[in-house]
Amino acid sequence: xxxxxxxxxxxxxxxxxxxxxxxxxxxxxxxxxxxxxxxxxxxxxxxxxxxxxxxxxxxxxxxxxxxxxxxxxxxxxxxxxxxxxxxxxxxxxxxxxxxxxxxxxxxxxxxxxxxxxxxxxxxxxxxxxxxxxxxxxxxxxxxxxxxxxxxxxxxxxxxxxxxxxxxxxxxxxxxxxxxxxxxxxxxxxxxxxxxxxxxxxxxxxxxxxxxxxxxxxxxxxxxxxxxxxxxxxxxxxxxxxxxxxxxxxxxxxxxxxxxxxxxxxxxxxxxxxxxxxxxxxxxxxxxxxxxxxxxxxxxxxxxxxxxxxxxxxxxxxxxxxxxxxxxxxxxxxxxxxxxxxxxxxxxxxxxxxxxxxxxxxxxxxxxxxxxxxxxxxxxxxxxxxxxxxxxxxxxxxxxx
Amino acid sequence: xxxxxxxxxxxxxxxxxxxxxxxxxxxxxxxxxxxxxxxxxxxxxxxxxxxxxxxxxxxxxxxxxxxxxxxxxxxxxxxxxxxxxxxxxxxxxxxxxxxxxxxxxxxxxxxxxxxxxxxxxxxxxxxxxxxxxxxxxxxxxxxxxxxxxxxxxxxxxxxxxxxxxxxxxxxxxxxxxxxxxxxxxxxxxxxxxxxxxxxxxxxxxxxxxxxxxxxxxxxxxxxxxxxxxxxxxxxxxxxxxxxxxxxxxxxxxxxxxxxxxxxxxxxxxxxxxxxxxxxxxxxxxxxxxxxxxxxxxxxxxxxxxxxxxxxxxxxxxxxxxxxxxxxxxxxxxxxxxxxxxxxxxxxxxxxxxxxxxxxxxxxxxxxxxxxxxxxxxxxxxxxxxxxxxxxxxxxxxxxx
Numbered sequence: 001x002x003x004x005x006x007x008x009x010x011x012x013x014x015x016x017x018x019x020x021x022x023x024x025x026x027x028x029x030x031x032x033x034x035x036x037x038x039x040x041x042x043x044x045x046x047x048x049x050x051x052x053x054x055x056x057x058x059x060x061x062x063x064x065x066x067x068x069x070x071x072x073x074x075x076x077x078x079x080x081x082x083x084x085x086x087x088x089x090x091x092x093x094x095x096x097x098x099x100x101x102x103x104x105x106x107x108x109x110x111x112x113x114x115x116x117x118x119x120x121x122x123x124x125x126x127x128x129x130x131x132x133x134x135x136x137x138x139x140x141x142x143x144x145x146x147x148x149x150x151x152x153x154x155x156x157x158x159x160x161x162x163x164x165x166x167x168x169x170x171x172x173x174x175x176x177x178x179x180x181x182x183x184x185x186x187x188x189x190x191x192x193x194x195x196x197x198x199x200x201x202x203x204x205x206x207x208x209x210x211x212x213x214x215x216x217x218x219x220x221x222x223x224x225x226x227x228x229x230x231x232x233x234x235x236x237x238x239x240x241x242x243x244x245x246x247x248x249x250x251x252x253x254x255x256x257x258x259x260x261x262x263x264x265x266x267x268x269x270x271x272x273x274x275x276x277x278x279x280x281x282x283x284x285x286x287x288x289x290x291x292x293x294x295x296x297x298x299x300x301x302x303x304x305x306x307x308x309x310x311x312x313x314x315x316x317x318x319x320x321x322x323x324x325x326x327x328x329x330x331x332x333x334x335x336x337x338x339x340x341x342x343x344x345x346x347x348x349x350x351x352x353x354x355x356x357x358x359x360x361x362x363x364x365x366x367x368x369x370x371x372x373x374x375x376x377x378x379x380x381x382x383x384x385x386x387x388x389x390x391x392x393x394x395x396x397x398x399x400x
Numbered sequence: 401x402x403x404x405x406x407x408x409x410x411x412x413x414x415x416x417x418x419x420x421x422x423x424x425x426x427x428x429x430x431x432x433x434x435x436x437x438x439x440x441x442x443x444x445x446x447x448x449x450x451x452x453x454x455x456x457x458x459x460x461x462x463x464x465x466x467x468x469x470x471x472x473x474x475x476x477x478x479x480x481x482x483x484x485x486x487x488x489x490x491x492x493x494x495x496x497x498x499x500x501x502x503x504x505x506x507x508x509x510x511x512x513x514x515x516x517x518x519x520x521x522x523x524x525x526x527x528x529x530x531x532x533x534x535x536x537x538x539x540x541x542x543x544x545x546x547x548x549x550x551x552x553x554x555x556x557x558x559x560x561x562x563x564x565x566x567x568x569x570x571x572x573x574x575x576x577x578x579x580x581x582x583x584x585x586x587x588x589x590x591x592x593x594x595x596x597x598x599x600x601x602x603x604x605x606x607x608x609x610x611x612x613x614x615x616x617x618x619x620x621x622x623x624x625x626x627x628x629x630x631x632x633x634x635x636x637x638x639x640x641x642x643x644x645x646x647x648x649x650x651x652x653x654x655x656x657x658x659x660x661x662x663x664x665x666x667x668x669x670x671x672x673x674x675x676x677x678x679x680x681x682x683x684x685x686x687x688x689x690x691x692x693x694x695x696x697x698x699x700x701x702x703x704x705x706x707x708x709x710x711x712x713x714x715x716x717x718x719x720x721x722x723x724x725x726x727x728x729x730x731x732x733x734x735x736x737x738x739x740x741x742x743x744x745x746x747x748x749x750x751x752x753x754x755x756x757x758x759x760x761x762x763x764x765x766x767x768x769x770x771x772x773x774x775x776x777x778x779x780x781x782x783x784x785x786x787x788x789x790x791x792x793x794x795x796x797x798x799x800x
Binding site: 105 | 428429430431432433455456457458459461462463465466469495496497498499500501502503504505506507508509510511629656657658659670671673674676677
């Protein structure tokens with residue numbers, strides 16, 4: 001095998017004006033413009049790897065700036081050098097003696113790390129050039145051998161049925177009741193059985209919306225609610241008590257994501273150390289990994305293994321831009337090589353912006369079907385990138 | 401009183417090549433170039449406010465980028481508008497519906513928030529134009545009235561004796577034993593009685609250095625050790641057990657700053673929610689506030705009050721660039737208006753780079769003497785800023 005040296009890294013600020021139609025709106029993010037810091041790395045042999053991290057508009061330029069700062073640690077390295085000691089490379093990125101001060105492993109610098117590492121994983125997967133079945137089964141990871149024997153059967157099941165998904169597309173906070181009803185009807189017709197509603201801005205509104213959606217979907221389907229960090233601890237308890245009659249399976253992000261002790265529910269964490277404590281403190285009942293907030297596949301694997309050890313199901317966060325495309329790889333790995341169970345497990349799905357990707361997710365009967373193309377599925381269409389680049393792209397020029 | 405509108409915010413990347421002499425070196429930051437994102441705000445009446453946040457070199461440009469992003473939330477506001485609802489303004493900066501995604505309240509965006517708010521506090525203090533005695537006593541804060549009666553006597557005591565300090569200047573990890581001895585002798589002659597040593601890179605080295613410094617300072621003086629997040633939890637316990645014979649008062653940052661449950665010691669936290677849990681979990685015995693990692697005076701006040709409630713002494717983190725200048729205000733406020741106690745309390749001091757400030761800290765007999773000039777003491781000399789601006793300043797041009 002020839003050595004492939006990474007000779008170039010580019011990063012672009014790509015934004016979609018989703019706030020114009022209130023897609024993605026919740027109690028804390030009332031006007032998100034779904035965005036990515038979009039990374040492309042290139043080898044001396046002309047092979048490319050694509051990676052991204054998800055943001056919601058303003059501030060994306062800061063993440064772009066951070067990716068540029070990390071780029072010196074990547075460019076010049078060979079892919080072989082990286083993957084032969086991928087843990088060491090992960091530590092190089094997260095533990096730079098000067099840059100770790102502005103994290104460590106949190107916020108902007110962690111998002112940038114995820115974008116860069118996602119591109120490296122994509123490059124690695126493409127360079128192996130294997131079909132997804134072999135790609136999945138080629139991962140030989142320590143500590144999981146107890147689950148590996150059934151692997152082949154599980155792969156077959158996934159290829160046939162896919163991985164169960166739930167939808168967040170029907171009930172963004174800024175949607176009217178009429179739009180909510182329409183989207184709910186459509187989703188039921190498409191075979192969806194699990195629905196997430198955004199709550200937390202106004203209790204009366206939440207009661208009306210939860211009641212409405214519970215009526216629409218019936219008692220047998222599943223409802224989840226998400227407050228996006230809106231409440232104090234006491235407030236969360238009061239509020240959720242009022243909404244309990246609509247029988248939500250979970251309440252997501254009731255309060256500050258840093259508050260382990262205050263949590264009686266689940267949260268999206270920014271690194272494995274936070275997840276470790278949420279698990280140790282029995283402060284979550286569902287683990288929601290994120291392909292772009294954690295440090296790429298590397299750190300997600302650590303969290304999947306911890307969740308397995310603590311016997312807590314993994315239900316990934318997705319949506320945004322490209323999060324579904326990325327996270328499908330992780331949840332398939334979790335099922336096939338770690339948990340081997342679908343009990344209480346499902347993966348979030350949001351139906352926006354997939355048309356901008358070269359290999360968009362495939363949903364059949366409310367299930368994620370395994371990706372077929374090599375790579376980490378986050379290559380975007382060059383035309384989409386150019387049109388939406390901020391601030392010079394056509395879409396943004398028109399809006400100015 | 402006339403309205404003062406903030407019409408301009410500038411931010412500059414200022415770096416000092418401290419790594420050349422190993423100042424500031426520790427187990428995780430082996431080659432820090434002490435740096436600041438330096439903010440100047442200006443009102444329509446020509447009044448200026450100065451603020452900064454501390455960094456250690458690479459990555460400062462990312463914080464500068466984040467300050468620029470926050471600038472739109474500050475420029476155009478009047479000082480009166482801000483301080484009449486300072487809590488609301490704090491929330492505006494930390495809860496922007498798009499930018500909070502890349503935090504919230506952590507990492508780069510939190511450091512940028514601190515720099516901006518430090519400048520606002522400085523502007524406010526200057527605009528009040530009061531002498532320090534009145535400035536301290538003018539703060540009328542809820543929940544602390546039980547300690548306020550003794551205030552005047554405490555102010556007098558501070559003006560006469562100052563606030564007890566400890567030094568970290570003698571024992572950076574990269575210093576030779578000879579330099580360590582020399583600096584220790586000098587410090588003892590200058591009246592220092594409390595010393596902090598950096599540890600965590602190599603156990604044999606640490607034993608030798610701790611033994612040496614304990615010999616130098618004698619059994620009656622105080623020694624603290626700081627591992628700068630180097631260890632896993634188990635490793636920390638083994639390592640500290642070996643160093644216990646040198647009787648350190650505390651062990652600082654033994655492991656990940658995010659690991660509340662893993663901590664048996666103290667830590668520098670990035671926001672009030674983290675501090676709350678460290679206190680709730682009895683995971684720290686000393687609270688080390690930081691004027692630039694927390695959200696300025698606003699968030700530091702919240703932490704001082706919580707520490708008081710949980711009866712844990714506050715011993716601020718300082719050093720870096722300008723941290724001593726800033727934090728002296730906070731610790732004086734803590735003593736005079738909150739804790740009214742010096743038991744187990746002291747403020748870190750590091751003797752580098754003070755010459756670049758217009759009103760540097762005054763240390764007498766190992767005590768911080770109260771600042772005399774109005775403001776938050778972080779105005780730098782314009783000549784220092786220009787010489788050290790990165791990458792175009794003279795100092796950096798020479799090093800390239």
